[in-house]
Structures are given as structure tokens and as C-alpha cells.
Amino acid sequence: QPLIGVLAVQGDVREHLYAVEQAGARATTVRRPSEVAAVDGLVIPGGESTTIDKLVRIFELRDPIRQRIDEGLPVYGSCAGMIMLADRITGGRADQETLGGIDITVRRNAFGRQVDSFEEDLHIHAIGGAPMRAVFIRAPWVEECGPDVEVLATVEQGPAAGRVVAVRQGRLLATSFHPEVTGDHRFHQLFVQMVRDARAGARATTR
Numbered sequence: 001q002p003l004i005g006v007l008a009v010q011g012d013v014r015e016h017l018y019a020v021e022q023a024g025a026r027a028t029t030v031r032r033p034s035e036v037a038a039v040d041g042l043v044i045p046g047g048e049s050t051t052i053d054k055l056v057r058i059f060e061l062r063d064p065i066r067q068r069i070d071e072g073l074p075v076y077g078s079c080a081g082m083i084m085l086a087d088r089i090t091g092g093r094a095d096q097e098t099l100g101g102i103d104i105t106v107r108r109n110a111f112g113r114q115v116d117s118f119e120e121d122l123h124i125h126a127i128g129g130a131p132m133r134a135v136f137i138r139a140p141w142v143e144e145c146g147p148d149v150e151v152l153a154t155v156e157q158g159p160a161a162g163r164v165v166a167v168r169q170g171r172l173l174a175t176s177f178h179p180e181v182t183g184d185h186r187f188h189q190l191f192v193q194m195v196r197d198a199r200a201g202a203r204a205t206t207r
């Protein structure tokens with residue numbers, strides 16, 4: 001079984017560890033560079049992206065994670081994790097940096113004060129089956145996508161209808177919402193499959 005790390009500097013780490021295990025992989029926390037090196041995939045949880053940004057630098061995780069992303073490590077980011085994977089932010093603090101990797105611009109806290117948290121059922125082709133309950137908590141949305149970015153889900157109702165809230169580019173996956181809090185592990189299963197495929201690919205090329 002692949003070993004999937006959950007970046008454990010801030011945010012809802014425990015929920016992701018549980019969801020990864022329910023999705024059929026082994027899960028471990030990642031707080032040190034040596035732990036970044038040991039995993040087959042990485043989850044960046046929801047939380048506060050300005051804080052996660054600061055702590056990945058203090059813990060000297062920023063460069064090792066960026067390097068592994070460049071080398072093709074599968075990474076899944078939810079909410080603040082989506083912000084960390086975005087190449088560009090709008091509405092962030094001036095000194096806020098991301099890890100980058102996905103050719104998107106995200107808008108932080110995009111849904112505004114009145115609906116800053118809400119839930120909606122989304123039809124997501126990439127995971128199939130029944131619509132998925134999506135929980136948004138002071139969530140970002142994706143404002144612009146580059147040509148290599150695959151849109152997996154958009155908001156379907158209300159004033160934000162049409163806004164992009166789930167994307168994939170290569171081995172990087174990101175959602176504005178939090179599948180780790182709903183008990184529906186299909187998004188984590190999709191990610192675990194991406195990790196398995198990456199490992200199979202790596203084995204094939206070293207032969």
C-alpha cells in the first residue's frame with residue numbers, strides 16, 4: 001500500500017489521515033524534510049494558508065516539497081491546501097507565498113461574508129456515482145486556469161454558480177471544499193489511485 005503523508009504544521013490533519021486510511025492507503029504525518037522524502041504522495045489540509053506558508057518555511061519544508069512536486073510527487077490540497085498549490089493568489093496578503101505547481105489563480109475567501117460557509121451537492125464526473133456533498137469553509141475559488149488544468153467541479157447553484165472549485169493538473173489535485181469532513185472518501189480514493197498510478201509509472205521507467 002502506498003504511504004501518503006499529511007502535511008502537519010496546521011489545519012485539519014487528523015481528518016485527512018483518517019480519510020486517507022479509509023481510502024485504502026497508509027497515512028502518516030509530515031513535519032520534517034526526511035518525512036517529505038519518505039512518502040509516495042502528500043496531502044495539504046485545510047486551515048489557514050498564511051500560517052501554513054509561514055510554518056513550511058520555518059520547518060524548512062518549503063524547498064523539499066517544491067522539489068518533490070517538480071519531480072512528480074502526487075499532491076492533493078483541500079481549501080488552504082488548494083491555495084498552497086496555486087501558482088498565483090489574489091486577495092492574499094502581500095507577503096504570502098505558495099508552493100505552486102498548478103497553473104491557476106485562486107481568490108482567497110472568495111465567497112464573501114454572507115455565505116462564507118455553505119454546503120452543496122456537486123456532480124463530479126471524475127469520481128462518478130452519486131453527487132458529492134461539498135463543504136465550503138471560508139473557501140477560495142479558482143479564478144483563472146491555465147491550458148493544462150482540468151476542471152473537475154464547479155458550483156452549481158446560487159450567485160457563485162459556475163465558479164471552479166476542483167481542479168487537476170498532472171499529479172496535482174485541489175478542491176476548494178473539504179471532502180475529509182463528510183465521510184465520503186471518493187476524492188481521497190481518486191487521489192490514492194493517482195498515487196498508485198505514479199508509483200506504477202516510476203517502477204516502469206526504472207526497469
Ligand code: GLN
Pocket residue numbers: 045046047048049050078079080081083108109137138139140
Ligand atoms: N480561508 C482560508 C485561507 O485563506 C482557507 C480556509 C480553509 O482551509 N477552510 O487559507
